[in-house]
Amino acid sequence: MSQKEITIYDIAEALNLSPATVSRGLKDHPAIRKDTRKRIFDKAKEMGYQQNHFASNLRRSRSNTIGVIVPRLNSYFMASVISGMEKVANAAGYNLIISQSIESKDKEMTNVKTLYNSRVDGLLVSLAYDTETISHFDLFLNKGIPLIFFDRVFEHPQCTSIIIDNYKAAYEVTQHMIQQGCRRIAHITADIKRNVYSERLRGFKHALLDAMLPYDEELVFFSNLSEQAGAEVTQRILALPQLPDGIFCANDTTAVSCIATLKQAGIKIPEQIAVTGFNNDPLSKVIEPNLTTLNYPGQEMGELAAATLIRKLDSKEGGSLNTIVLRHDLIVRESSLRKKV
Amino acid sequence: MSQKEITIYDIAEALNLSPATVSRGLKDHPAIRKDTRKRIFDKAKEMGYQQNHFASNLRRSRSNTIGVIVPRLNSYFMASVISGMEKVANAAGYNLIISQSIESKDKEMTNVKTLYNSRVDGLLVSLAYDTETISHFDLFLNKGIPLIFFDRVFEHPQCTSIIIDNYKAAYEVTQHMIQQGCRRIAHITADIKRNVYSERLRGFKHALLDAMLPYDEELVFFSNLSEQAGAEVTQRILALPQLPDGIFCANDTTAVSCIATLKQAGIKIPEQIAVTGFNNDPLSKVIEPNLTTLNYPGQEMGELAAATLIRKLDSKEGGSLNTIVLRHDLIVRESSLRKKV
DNA sequence: TTGAAAGCGCTAACAA
DNA sequence: TTGTTAGCGCTTTCAA
Numbered sequence: 001m002s003q004k005e006i007t008i009y010d011i012a013e014a015l016n017l018s019p020a021t022v023s024r025g026l027k028d029h030p031a032i033r034k035d036t037r038k039r040i041f042d043k044a045k046e047m048g049y050q051q052n053h054f055a056s057n058l059r060r061s062r063s064n065t066i067g068v069i070v071p072r073l074n075s076y077f078m079a080s081v082i083s084g085m086e087k088v089a090n091a092a093g094y095n096l097i098i099s100q101s102i103e104s105k106d107k108e109m110t111n112v113k114t115l116y117n118s119r120v121d122g123l124l125v126s127l128a129y130d131t132e133t134i135s136h137f138d139l140f141l142n143k144g145i146p147l148i149f150f151d152r153v154f155e156h157p158q159c160t161s162i163i164i165d166n167y168k169a170a171y172e173v174t175q176h177m178i179q180q181g182c183r184r185i186a187h188i189t190a191d192i193k194r195n196v197y198s199e200r201l202r203g204f205k206h207a208l209l210d211a212m213l214p215y216d217e218e219l220v221f222f223s224n225l226s227e228q229a230g231a232e233v234t235q236r237i238l239a240l241p242q243l244p245d246g247i248f249c250a251n252d253t254t255a256v257s258c259i260a261t262l263k264q265a266g267i268k269i270p271e272q273i274a275v276t277g278f279n280n281d282p283l284s285k286v287i288e289p290n291l292t293t294l295n296y297p298g299q300e301m302g303e304l305a306a307a308t309l310i311r312k313l314d315s316k317e318g319g320s321l322n323t324i325v326l327r328h329d330l331i332v333r334e335s336s337l338r339k340k341v
Numbered sequence: 342m343s344q345k346e347i348t349i350y351d352i353a354e355a356l357n358l359s360p361a362t363v364s365r366g367l368k369d370h371p372a373i374r375k376d377t378r379k380r381i382f383d384k385a386k387e388m389g390y391q392q393n394h395f396a397s398n399l400r401r402s403r404s405n406t407i408g409v410i411v412p413r414l415n416s417y418f419m420a421s422v423i424s425g426m427e428k429v430a431n432a433a434g435y436n437l438i439i440s441q442s443i444e445s446k447d448k449e450m451t452n453v454k455t456l457y458n459s460r461v462d463g464l465l466v467s468l469a470y471d472t473e474t475i476s477h478f479d480l481f482l483n484k485g486i487p488l489i490f491f492d493r494v495f496e497h498p499q500c501t502s503i504i505i506d507n508y509k510a511a512y513e514v515t516q517h518m519i520q521q522g523c524r525r526i527a528h529i530t531a532d533i534k535r536n537v538y539s540e541r542l543r544g545f546k547h548a549l550l551d552a553m554l555p556y557d558e559e560l561v562f563f564s565n566l567s568e569q570a571g572a573e574v575t576q577r578i579l580a581l582p583q584l585p586d587g588i589f590c591a592n593d594t595t596a597v598s599c600i601a602t603l604k605q606a607g608i609k610i611p612e613q614i615a616v617t618g619f620n621n622d623p624l625s626k627v628i629e630p631n632l633t634t635l636n637y638p639g640q641e642m643g644e645l646a647a648a649t650l651i652r653k654l655d656s657k658e659g660g661s662l663n664t665i666v667l668r669h670d671l672i673v674r675e676s677s678l679r680k681k682v
Numbered sequence: 683t684t685g686a687a688a689g690c691g692c693t694a695a696c697a698a
Numbered sequence: 699t700t701g702t703t704a705g706c707g708c709t710t711t712c713a714a
Contacts, residue, residue, distance in 0.1 A: 009691080009692095017701090018701045020700075021699085023693060024694095032699070054692090055395075055692040056691075057395040058393070058693095059694085072424070073420050074417065074421045076417060079416065079417075083415045086440060086441055090455070097436045097438065098437060100424065260627075286624050348706095348708085358684080359685045360685090360708080361685060361687095361708095364710090365709090373683070377684085392707090393707050395707080395708090396706070398690095398708090399690050399706090399709095400707080400709045400710085
């Protein structure tokens with residue numbers, strides 16, 4: 001069964017070298033002769049050597065592992081993000097340990113501890129729904145272990161944030177709706193503790209004000225942006241004494257369920273009410289009418305987050321980066337197109 | 342900055358015990374007095390002790406880490422699976438290292454090696470599109486490291502497989518279509534190297550034959566089941582001298598893009614052509630007409646895979662399990678409902 | 683019920 | 699350019 005593992009001692013013995021030399025040779029230490037290095041590599045391959053990461057990690061107090069905390073794994077957006085992270089991390093020789101906060105601050109705190117115990121070299125985090133402070137990350141910050149936020153971020157001098165310009169994006173969405181003739185727009189969003197929602201709300205508000213339209217707090221609805229919440233809030237909107245002529249949802253899931261509910265109520269979209277979303281989920285291209293939404297690159301965000309972290313880890317540079325903003329674009333589809341071109 | 346880490350030596354010293362006793366106390370060794378154990382625990386908490394997994398792993402040659410290889414991360418189904426795995430693994434004190442084969446056998450082989458080097462305690466695998474043999478897993482099998490397949494599995498005496506009954510499921514879908522009056526059904530699927538597709542094809546075929554309908558190989562189309570492939574194959578179907586009256590797609594992505602293409606061509610669904618999918622992706626509830634599909638529980642599959650592996654690891658039992666079959670159910674929606682009820 | 687001691691495999695400071 | 703040596707923190711055998 002389990003034959004003995006080959007260690008650098010075995011290679012050293014076979015080659016009449018010291019383990020130290022073998023260790024150096026294996027990792028391209030500059031002070032090793034080209035040919036001995038080659039001999040070491042060849043012999044290692046021949047003997048089927050596999051480096052023991054635990055020993056190495058123990059010795060170097062480093063794990064080559066990155067911890068990831070996300071609210072939920074099972075959305076298209078998040079899956080794309082993780083996919084991007086995995087790609088970059090894997091190529092750079094890092095492993096990912098992924099955990100979900102299931103939108104709960106408490107679980108997030110537990111995850112932080114677990115990852116701390118796993119001695120991850122750095123952390124990639126998108127915050128839970130109800131997280132208010134980030135003091136539970138002090139464990140990491142105090143030790144100087146890099147922490148990078150993406151998407152749902154928190155301003156902190158020690159941390160880099162990777163985001164899109166949610167303010168501008170929401171501004172563009174709203175502006176587009178106004179251009180399409182909407183004058184009374186509702187906004188369905190989530191807790192503004194999270195930057196992504198507060199910024200979108202701000203963009204929404206300013207776009208209205210800049211167009212000399214009133215900003216009516218009665219038309220701003222807070223929910224958890226689930227499919228169910230979309231239906232519920234839409235029912236409340238339908239019960240309003242005066243219907244809005246546009247609904248801007250802070251994600252596509254909600255927008256889709258909003259459209260479905262409106263259609264059931266016999267409302268014509270976009271003629272009576274225009275609807276827009278956020279995320280460019282695959283759903284948006286399938287719902288009828290196709291959903292106008294805001295695209296932002298999950299995969300790239302993941303890649304960038306991982307790459308930024310790894311750069312910090314490998315070279316100790318990049319510490320001055322505070323915020324990285326990714327591009328976004330408005331995707332106009334039928335659900336908001338009230339003016340024939 | 343980085344204050345010294347607390348080790349069992351520090352606890353031992355503070356308590357005037359030996360490190361060995363502390364080590365035992367910390368892990369509920371039976372030969373430790375209740376009260377000393379309590380003292381150890383209290384002191385450990387007080388001093389902020391965190392166990393060093395590397396040292397422990399090095400010593401025990403065990404990692405408390407599970408390797409996962411999936412074709413792709415960015416689908417709703419796979420995200421659910423991973424989510425389930427993470428939940429179970431996390432609760433049991435295991436970490437997950439996730440890697441993607443991006444549907445390539447070569448990348449899969451690389452991933453296997455990487456995970457082997459990471460000394461994972463076990464492996465959870467869904468095979469890549471073009472994997473033909475599983476000899477690249479011998480590294481693991483020869484050492485007796487457990488390997489569990491899920492969804493896209495491979496028969497092997499040493500491995501447990503976690504699947505649904507794809508044959509029966511596809512049979513039910515096809516039977517349903519026949520009951521709805523379809524007499525000439527096309528099937529869009531993928532490479533039958535993968536059990537999920539070969540079994541579905543088999544179920545499709547037998548359902549036809551059992552209903553005394555002809556099985557026409559010309560009506561079976563192989564593709565990679567992407568959105569694009571769905572559109573392309575549908576175009577080919579539309580060019581057929583005689584149109585089918587039903588199309589059974591082996592996943593929902595393809596079914597959705599198939600429906601879109603048919604609608605563009607002015608075909609009425611389900612009246613002229615009924616369409617069915619597989620997976621119960623969120624898309625299926627949004628496309629119009631809503632898609633008849635086959636539901637199977639990704640989250641549960643993930644949970645079960647992880648739980649089965651962990652049971653093997655923790656107690657060395659469960660070795661006799663060869664196949665675990667999860668339930669599935671047909672979800673009938675408009676896209677196949679040709680008979681008014 | 684506890685302790686002493688060795689060693690898991692690797693790295694790095696220092697020496698040669 | 700290579701070797702010697704110590705030690706990372708933990709577990710476990712053997713002894714007490």
